[in-house]
Amino acid sequence: MLRVITAEAAYTTEELADILGLPLSTIRKYNFHFAKIGVQFTKKQGRLAYTNDDVTIFHELKKVHAHPEMTLEKAVVTVVKKFNLIPDTPPNISTEKQTLRLDTREVQMREIQSYIDAKFEERERQLISMAREIRALKKAQHQKKSFYKWLKSFFEK
Incomplete structure (x- = not known):
């Protein structure tokens, strides 16, 4: 028994542009917008x-x-x-698994946020401490200058 197998036609981007009567750049633009949504067209030998x-x-x-x-x-x-090129939910993932994934991501986000908050608080304490040290050094330096001015004025008299 002889069996006839018909292969579905596979058009290149250039052929599709000719069929539609559009420039090649427009077809590429259409592909880009389809890809942004998640629609992918088949590739054969990299094309x-x-x-x-x-x-x-x-x-x-x-x-x-x-x-x-x-x-x-x-x-x-x-x-x-x-x-109906994109189904609402992926066929291999149930809604329970999706919810579970969202819950774990929310927990991870909270952990990351608390870590960031702790680091900011630590940095703020360090900055305040450094500002106090700088203020104390400036005050000590000012007092040193005042002493030398007093001493200088004492000897000039």
Whole structure:
């Protein structure tokens, strides 16, 4: 029995730009905004390879972004939601584990904050101590000068 396997088309960035009728820089900009949200396209041999589904996504983005009031960021978010490209929660992490992670991070943040506060208090005490020592040295130096002035005036008479 002969079996026919059809491979899905893989378009390069240049080919995608030609299909959409957009400059290559615009496709790169779209990719950048998708990546900021967390959408990654497949790579083959170190280069982006777009499927027919990806072409449909970019067509939709082009159509949504064409509206005058629509910014590119909003258009990307709209397309991501429409095609459900990013699930709300990662599939391998339950909400209990996420909550547990948040709780441990909060504890770590409190520990770090208390450590920072303690270091600031210690530094403040050191600065106050140094300021007192400097004031005492200046006072002693001033008294020394006063004694020498008195002594000088005593011998000048």
